[in-house]
Amino acid sequence: MGDLEIRPATAADVPAIVAMLADDPLGARRESPDDLTPYLRAHTRIAADPHQHLVVAVRQGRLVGTLQLTVIPGLSRKGSTRSIIESVRVHADERGSGLGTQLIEWAVDESRRLDCQLVQLTSDATRTDAHRFYERLGFEASHVGFKLQL
């Protein structure tokens, strides 16, 4: 499959990231890849925050995956710093290649490097394949995730 590089996402990567976000049963209903303006504005906000790590996985010059890692200091659990993984996507051509595992393992290693004691994420209740995937990687489905749209 060729070498894989995982690196910070630049503004030039935004169109390909948005295409991956939209190429998904849930994402298709909530993304607008035809209008990149709100995404480019969001990329500026992400790039300005040193605790956000939005990355892309690149193979042979093509963007094949993405995720966002956020580092959150806190008081709970003896002052633990936790990381949150969000917006994980693997390009349709790469599904089943092990790239999802590589992305999550990168996020776990990076969390450790950034002195986090806990990694957490939420996954839509309908994504049962993803749930098995995270459990295989050692994550425990210990919580219920609540959302409120404003």
Added chain:
Amino acid sequence: MGDLEIRPATAADVPAIVAMLADDPLGARRESPDDLTPYLRAHTRIAADPHQHLVVAVRQGRLVGTLQLTVIPGLSRKGSTRSIIESVRVHADERGSGLGTQLIEWAVDESRRLDCQLVQLTSDATRTDAHRFYERLGFEASHVGFKLQL
């Protein structure tokens, strides 16, 4: 009950916050209120990050509640900024007083003020009372929350 004030937590509030974190069936197993050093260090990290809003609820000079709100910019959902609520605690003397509702409503209002489009939180699967509470406040239990201890 007297007037309630919700304000940013200072280092001087840390002992009372930790006492509330520990006075909880799950917290009792994972906090160390006798050694505040890691908590004070964590408070310094939180205070240095403008996207962390650790607050306390104060009534008649006594700390009666706490929560932490984190603002996370992102690309998903048309470049939505989301907030995450963590470490919600209400003092044992105040349970059933409506303070939990006031704290969450504060967090939702503050999220709106900070231009968030989504508020999210996770709650341990064993906290079924908390789940009903969040659903009454309009949150949807749409996700499964995964954690990995490092």
